[in-house]
Amino acid sequence: MATPDAPLLRALRGDRPERQPVWFMRQAGRSLPEYRELRVGTRMLDACLTPDLAAEITLQPIRRHSVDAAIFFSDIVVPLRLAGVAVEIEPGRGPVFADPVRTAADVERVTSIDPADVAGAAEPIRDAVRLVTAELGDGVPLIGFAGAPFTLAAYLVEGGPSKEHLRARGMMYADPTSWHRLAGWLAEVSRAFLQAQIDAGAQAVQLFDSWAGSLSRATFLEHVAPHSRAALEGVEVPRIHFGVGTGPFLADMRLGGIADAVGVDWRMPLDEAAAIVGPDTTLQGNIDPALLGAPWPVLAAHIDDILAHGRAARAHVLNLGHGVPPDTDPAVLTRIVAHAHGEAE
Ligand code: CP3
Numbered sequence: 001m002a003t004p005d006a007p008l009l010r011a012l013r014g015d016r017p018e019r020q021p022v023w024f025m026r027q028a029g030r031s032l033p034e035y036r037e038l039r040v041g042t043r044m045l046d047a048c049l050t051p052d053l054a055a056e057i058t059l060q061p062i063r064r065h066s067v068d069a070a071i072f073f074s075d076i077v078v079p080l081r082l083a084g085v086a087v088e089i090e091p092g093r094g095p096v097f098a099d100p101v102r103t104a105a106d107v108e109r110v111t112s113i114d115p116a117d118v119a120g121a122a123e124p125i126r127d128a129v130r131l132v133t134a135e136l137g138d139g140v141p142l143i144g145f146a147g148a149p150f151t152l153a154a155y156l157v158e159g160g161p162s163k164e165h166l167r168a169r170g171m172m173y174a175d176p177t178s179w180h181r182l183a184g185w186l187a188e189v190s191r192a193f194l195q196a197q198i199d200a201g202a203q204a205v206q207l208f209d210s211w212a213g214s215l216s217r218a219t220f221l222e223h224v225a226p227h228s229r230a231a232l233e234g235v236e237v238p239r240i241h242f243g244v245g246t247g248p249f250l251a252d253m254r255l256g257g258i259a260d261a262v263g264v265d266w267r268m269p270l271d272e273a274a275a276i277v278g279p280d281t282t283l284q285g286n287i288d289p290a291l292l293g294a295p296w297p298v299l300a301a302h303i304d305d306i307l308a309h310g311r312a313a314r315a316h317v318l319n320l321g322h323g324v325p326p327d328t329d330p331a332v333l334t335r336i337v338a339h340a341h342g343e344a345e
Pocket of ligand 1: 025026027039072073075076077089090091092094095145323
């Protein structure tokens, strides 16, 4: 287990450690040739449920980039698989559900599964996390994660990836009772997944509400925020809440102060974000993934700009505004880490 003075943990508590903490969403994955090699012949969700494989993939970016945090290799739909829901991840597409949850009867069917089943079936998750934290030692903390209820519903209700999540957003208004029942159940499922990771040694967590940007502020507040809050309620390690395109309700992403840090995408400068979230929240972000292929001087200037604007926040964790694109040159990520740490590149 990392010591409490690990730069990431200090920044999440609101300190400004000498070493600028940096990690990347989707650092464990397809941008790494050693990942692609290890994954040959194994389906994504099978890899997630094979402890030594999941642990090894989690550790690959630590060895390569010297990032300040590991993010557990898994997926937001893993707890649904553990609950017995039929889901696969199709390469190049994303999560696909055999039986989309669209009607009141569908919601009744899926929510009759006891969320405690997730905790019971999560032994491969706990095993993988234990392997990771043993290997990481006292220097680098492991971040556990889960999907926020809305982003999970955006897949579960549609049955697969969608652009505007019309069916999930539609259910909120066509049948609010079913919506709240489904979102409440998803919050419990994600909460159980987080707890399994924390019990085995994860020292911080991130809730991914990647698609929250498709919501209006009013809809976020009424139909989504209470459930996201429930997913993080009672979690005893620092909590990061992330979404893309959440500028119109960034202050509300604090979930009433329960989030220690809020993720910001590339659309809003961090000084503006800091003024919105106030003095009690750490910011995480917000390198534009589109700049990862730019000439180094352009990218370096972008990062320096972000670090400068990040000084307006109480503390700052450098990251991308969204995940690492699969075609990213991993050497660029290594160089960003060295640059942020003030080392010769
Ligand atoms: O490195 C890390 O960040 C840790 C692992 C991680 C994965 N998924 C691995 C993964 C994390 C934190 C996630 C979360 C996740 N999964 C989110 C939220 C984060 C985000 O990007 O907004 C979402 C929306 C999903 C659902 C999902 N799973 C999608 C959209 C995809 C991509 C489909 C594709 O192939 O383009 C996946 C698959 C997935 N999850 C991969 C990885 C490494 C790719 C699987 C492969 O190698 O084929």
